[in-house]
Amino acid sequence: MFERAEFVDRIAGVQSRMAERGFDALLLTQDADIRYLTGFLTRFWESPTRVWFLVVPAQGLPIAVIPSIGAALMAGTVVEDIRTWSAPDYQDDGVSLLIDTLQEVAGRGKIGTPHGIESHLRMPLADWMRLNARLTLVSDEAIMRGARMIKTPAEVEAIRDACQIAGRAFDRVPEIARKGDALSDVFRRFQMLCLEEGADWVPYLAGGAGPDGYEDVISPATDVPLEQGDVLMLDTGVIRNGYFSDFDRNFSVGPPSADVARAYETLLKATQAGEAALKPGNTASDVFHAMDSVCTGGAGGQSAGRLGHGLGLQLTEGLSFIAQDHEVLKPGMVITLEPGVSVSGGAGLMVHEDDYVITQTGWERLSPKPPEHLIRIEA
Amino acid sequence: MFERAEFVDRIAGVQSRMAERGFDALLLTQDADIRYLTGFLTRFWESPTRVWFLVVPAQGLPIAVIPSIGAALMAGTVVEDIRTWSAPDYQDDGVSLLIDTLQEVAGRGKIGTPHGIESHLRMPLADWMRLNARLTLVSDEAIMRGARMIKTPAEVEAIRDACQIAGRAFDRVPEIARKGDALSDVFRRFQMLCLEEGADWVPYLAGGAGPDGYEDVISPATDVPLEQGDVLMLDTGVIRNGYFSDFDRNFSVGPPSADVARAYETLLKATQAGEAALKPGNTASDVFHAMDSVCTGGAGGQSAGRLGHGLGLQLTEGLSFIAQDHEVLKPGMVITLEPGVSVSGGAGLMVHEDDYVITQTGWERLSPKPPEHLIRIEA
Numbered sequence: 001m002f003e004r005a006e007f008v009d010r011i012a013g014v015q016s017r018m019a020e021r022g023f024d025a026l027l028l029t030q031d032a033d034i035r036y037l038t039g040f041l042t043r044f045w046e047s048p049t050r051v052w053f054l055v056v057p058a059q060g061l062p063i064a065v066i067p068s069i070g071a072a073l074m075a076g077t078v079v080e081d082i083r084t085w086s087a088p089d090y091q092d093d094g095v096s097l098l099i100d101t102l103q104e105v106a107g108r109g110k111i112g113t114p115h116g117i118e119s120h121l122r123m124p125l126a127d128w129m130r131l132n133a134r135l136t137l138v139s140d141e142a143i144m145r146g147a148r149m150i151k152t153p154a155e156v157e158a159i160r161d162a163c164q165i166a167g168r169a170f171d172r173v174p175e176i177a178r179k180g181d182a183l184s185d186v187f188r189r190f191q192m193l194c195l196e197e198g199a200d201w202v203p204y205l206a207g208g209a210g211p212d213g214y215e216d217v218i219s220p221a222t223d224v225p226l227e228q229g230d231v232l233m234l235d236t237g238v239i240r241n242g243y244f245s246d247f248d249r250n251f252s253v254g255p256p257s258a259d260v261a262r263a264y265e266t267l268l269k270a271t272q273a274g275e276a277a278l279k280p281g282n283t284a285s286d287v288f289h290a291m292d293s294v295c296t297g298g299a300g301g302q303s304a305g306r307l308g309h310g311l312g313l314q315l316t317e318g319l320s321f322i323a324q325d326h327e328v329l330k331p332g333m334v335i336t337l338e339p340g341v342s343v344s345g346g347a348g349l350m351v352h353e354d355d356y357v358i359t360q361t362g363w364e365r366l367s368p369k370p371p372e373h374l375i376r377i378e379a
Numbered sequence: 380m381f382e383r384a385e386f387v388d389r390i391a392g393v394q395s396r397m398a399e400r401g402f403d404a405l406l407l408t409q410d411a412d413i414r415y416l417t418g419f420l421t422r423f424w425e426s427p428t429r430v431w432f433l434v435v436p437a438q439g440l441p442i443a444v445i446p447s448i449g450a451a452l453m454a455g456t457v458v459e460d461i462r463t464w465s466a467p468d469y470q471d472d473g474v475s476l477l478i479d480t481l482q483e484v485a486g487r488g489k490i491g492t493p494h495g496i497e498s499h500l501r502m503p504l505a506d507w508m509r510l511n512a513r514l515t516l517v518s519d520e521a522i523m524r525g526a527r528m529i530k531t532p533a534e535v536e537a538i539r540d541a542c543q544i545a546g547r548a549f550d551r552v553p554e555i556a557r558k559g560d561a562l563s564d565v566f567r568r569f570q571m572l573c574l575e576e577g578a579d580w581v582p583y584l585a586g587g588a589g590p591d592g593y594e595d596v597i598s599p600a601t602d603v604p605l606e607q608g609d610v611l612m613l614d615t616g617v618i619r620n621g622y623f624s625d626f627d628r629n630f631s632v633g634p635p636s637a638d639v640a641r642a643y644e645t646l647l648k649a650t651q652a653g654e655a656a657l658k659p660g661n662t663a664s665d666v667f668h669a670m671d672s673v674c675t676g677g678a679g680g681q682s683a684g685r686l687g688h689g690l691g692l693q694l695t696e697g698l699s700f701i702a703q704d705h706e707v708l709k710p711g712m713v714i715t716l717e718p719g720v721s722v723s724g725g726a727g728l729m730v731h732e733d734d735y736v737i738t739q740t741g742w743e744r745l746s747p748k749p750p751e752h753l754i755r756i757e758a
Binding site: 032041042043044046047048049067068069070071072073086087088089090091093113114115116117118119120121122123124125126128129139184187188189191192195196198199200201202203204205206215216217218219220221237305306309314315316317320322324325 | 411420421422423425426427428446447448449450451452465466467468469470472492493494495496497498499500501502503504505507508518563566567568570571574575577578579580581582583584585594595596597598599600616684685688693694695696699701703704
């Protein structure tokens with residue numbers, strides 16, 4: 001999927017940001033950051049036992065300090081210097097090896113690690129404290145966040161692939177959802193559709209169903225059956241070649257109520273307002289206000305807290321469409337627009353989402369064009 | 380699936396450990412810990428943007444300090460005191476609310492948070508530093524790890540359900556894998572089988588294929604087709620009601636080579652040696668040595684680093700079958716035995732895995748009985 005040159009370029013991009021800010025090394029501990037610079041792709045991150053370290057020097061290729069169980073896979077990436085230990089090791093789970101490597105690379109220089117929003121330290125705090133007793137680690141000043149926010153053409157194509165897969169699965173929902181079906185079964189069958197259409201795996205599916213929309217957008221499925229007049233929402237993040245889609249579709253079991261049809265119209269209008277604001281030079285905040293003026297008349301958001309976000313190696317990453325976010329849009333950013341409206345005076349909620357890449361002049365939609373009316377499923 | 384009383388008991392169990400060690404509060408930030416005490420189950424953890432805090436007081440129910448997007452779902456759990464903010468908030472992403480809550484609950488008392496192996500701090504380091512500037516947080520002294528290691532009867536049944544689902548999917552592999560099929564397609568179809576058999580989702584699938592076993596056990600699938608004489612391994616963790624299975628099965632494309640058949644025999648013998656050591660009073664180390672004497676003649680492990688581990692809310696959690704782990708086995712522990720052997724003088728690797736609960740007198744297998752010979756798929 002990705003050529004070696006792709007990773008060499010990404011590494012150079014991060015090192016150029018490091019040079020501007022005087023960093024001698026970065027320490028990365030999370031799946032998405034390590035994968036971004038190396039292509040190291042495994043579902044083994046699901047196991048919390050092993051820790052994985054990537055040390056990015058000021059120049060040259062990154063050094064992997066990893067459990068021996070990952071050596072064969074890492075050897076297939078751009079990384080040449082792979083230092084391993086047999087993990088888990090209760091006495092010293094790679095910490096000494098990491099300290100030695102950081103000192104070799106950075107001496108007494110400036111070492112950064114991600115500190116900001118969306119970054120988590122993926123190692124035990126006890127080991128972090130051992131590391132800090134020997135070395136000083138400071139914030140990476142959002143270098144990784146900034147580098148990852150602008151996608152390369154190959155990344156955009158990977159996200160487009162994932163979006164097209166999810167789109168084909170959404171098109172087939174009327175095959176697998178009917179009145180009387182338990183929502184939990186609809187969720188299972190929808191994930192099967194995503195796989196059949198080419199997803200490598202389906203890390204995310206949420207949704208809901210009810211006569212006035214749904215109560216929230218993060219609940220797992222219950223066994224409650226779909227009923228005539230329900231609106232069903234499925235919001236999925238599928239993975240293809242390590243990149244995510246993240247968008248949803250709404251379906252009506254039989255004809256929708258007038259309230260639901262009106263809410264869906266509002267969601268499409270809000271999406272169009274967002275699209276109109278989606279161009280280089282505008283800020284995330286501009287896009288938020290454009291959408292919010294349609295969703296709430298400018299009252300300012302709802303329980304979800306934002307009206308879309310960045311997308312890529314993670315289901316959500318980078319900017320947020322909130323009033324506070326003044327990030328300037330640039331070509332290559334991949335984002336979702338995700339307006340929400342309350343239905344029937346607050347009895348429920350409806351949400352619509354699509355995925356886009358920012359271009360030189362505006363945007364290109366990566367998810368298929370959304371239908372003008374709610375997709376009908378059999379009652 | 381789980382009654383309210385289940386969570387009340389789990390909370391009381393943790394609070395009893397807190398009382399023994401003089402804790403006034405615990406701060407939990409990770410999915411598995413929060414779910415263990417509340418039942419808060421969502422796939423939304425896939426998004427790294429929002430942080431989630433649970434404050435466990437010395438007495439009474441835990442307090443949730445969470446983004447408003449999760450309030451409706453949390454309200455359906457045992458938690459009554461739910462404090463929310465509209466996240467993400469770049470100025471203060473719940474940190475002040477968390478500090479106020481911890482001070483209200485613990486005053487100047489002792490506050491713990493998980494520090495040890497398998498625990499990660501799921502909040503940005505910058506926010507962690509703001510928190511530490513106001514409060515002192517120490518290690519939870521492995522309270523959460525210890526509490527979660529002994530499963531309740533309801534947890535054991537949940538894990539058994541997940542294992543039975545995966546077992547039915549493994550039985551059907553000959554339906555979806557044949558000579559000439561790309562491994563990536565086999566992976567997709569196998570995940571579909573898991574869903575069809577009742578998995579809520581499939582967070583983990585790894586494996587490999589080759590004439591002498593596989594090179595490693597964490598790689599994603601390639602598009603290389605299955606060939607006559609290959610041994611195929613699929614290792615899956617499926618989720619049902621929030622609990623994992625974690626075991627694998629090996630398949631032979633046509634008749635296996637003598638080396639592969641012998642390796643599989645050794646794996647079953649190592650498993651039986653592990654089973655013989657699997658009883659209350661023995662240690663994890665005892666079980667490791669029993670298996671390792673069969674796998675390597677006592678040479679001590681291989682690249683995987685361990686020969687099995689605990690299982691439950693996470694794919695891997697709790698003890699490890701390594702020489703260093705002196706954890707004493709107790710009834711209610713759920714574990715996997717996972718011996719590995721090299722094939723054809725190190726040309727490849729084969730691994731076998733099954734899941735067990737420790738009983739008063741020994742063990743009960745939660746995964747189906749493994750076949751005596753490699754499962755044959757069509758060549």
